[in-house]
Amino acid sequence: MELEASEVEAEKFKSKKTNITDSWMKKHSSIYKEATRHPFILSIRDGTIDSPSFKKWLGQDYIYVRAFVPFVASVLVKACNELDDSSDTDIILGGLASLNDEITWFKEEASKWEVSLTSVVPQRANLMYCSFLKSLMRSEIEYTVAVTAFWAIETVYQDSFSHCLEDGSKIPEELRETCQRWGNNGFGQYCHFLQNIVDRCLEKASIDIIAKAERVFITVLEHEVEFWNMSKGEI
Numbered sequence: 001m002e003l004e005a006s007e008v009e010a011e012k013f014k015s016k017k018t019n020i021t022d023s024w025m026k027k028h029s030s031i032y033k034e035a036t037r038h039p040f041i042l043s044i045r046d047g048t049i050d051s052p053s054f055k056k057w058l059g060q061d062y063i064y065v066r067a068f069v070p071f072v073a074s075v076l077v078k079a080c081n082e083l084d085d086s087s088d089t090d091i092i093l094g095g096l097a098s099l100n101d102e103i104t105w106f107k108e109e110a111s112k113w114e115v116s117l118t119s120v121v122p123q124r125a126n127l128m129y130c131s132f133l134k135s136l137m138r139s140e141i142e143y144t145v146a147v148t149a150f151w152a153i154e155t156v157y158q159d160s161f162s163h164c165l166e167d168g169s170k171i172p173e174e175l176r177e178t179c180q181r182w183g184n185n186g187f188g189q190y191c192h193f194l195q196n197i198v199d200r201c202l203e204k205a206s207i208d209i210i211a212k213a214e215r216v217f218i219t220v221l222e223h224e225v226e227f228w229n230m231s232k233g234e235i
């Protein structure tokens with residue numbers, strides 16, 4: 001049987017028990033960096049962000065988060081169907097529950113910035129990303145693959161916004177709360193818990209599933225880049 005390069009690599013990791021997610025972040029560091037150090041994020045960090053861009057991101061992300069809720073619920077259902085550690089389900093349930101606060105936060109923030117959430121028209125990049133999420137909700141998508149996407153999605157925001165809070169940043173005061181929402185230590189710890197879940201799943205997975213999860217990881221990063229790109233410009 002001929003193995004593809006990615007499969008050989010997956011096999012290598014399986015025998016060495018290396019942390020696969022860290023190796024992916026290194027292997028795909030270029031697109032990972034594009035997703036987590038995007039000009040939109042850097043403009044928040046250095047204080048040069050313009051309010052139309054921020055408002056556009058806010059409105060589009062509200063729509064995205066509404067689509068993210070059923071996706072996370074589907075990951076939770078998949079986790080419950082695994083005969084595994086129940087603490088995994090508690091972590092995912094915690095994430096799902098926190099989306100309720102997140103939606104409230106978006107509504108309050110939108111009202112502060114005078115963004116009418118009911119009149120936001122989802123842009124193409126957002127629709128594409130939401131339809132990708134929907135495709136991952138199908139029952140035939142394995143838990144390992146779906147939870148990989150979940151971890152990657154949360155990690156991009158955590159890594160991006162925590163970068164805005166690091167020493168030397170000049171974030172505008174009115175954006176500090178936004179950065180804290182995803183850049184705080186608690187959210188960082190939650191992403192680490194998700195990463196541990198993913199690595200444990202990958203250690204038990206077949207090479208096919210590992211390769212599938214890696215492709216999903218890359219696809220998430222590509223969608224995240226497109227999402228930030230979309231935020232540039234007028235509402």
Ligand SMILES: Cc1ncc(CN)c(N)n1
Nearest residue numbers: 061064065153154157227
């Ligand atoms: C596009 C996007 N990616 C990630 C997240 C973090 N849940 C978000 N709110 N929006």
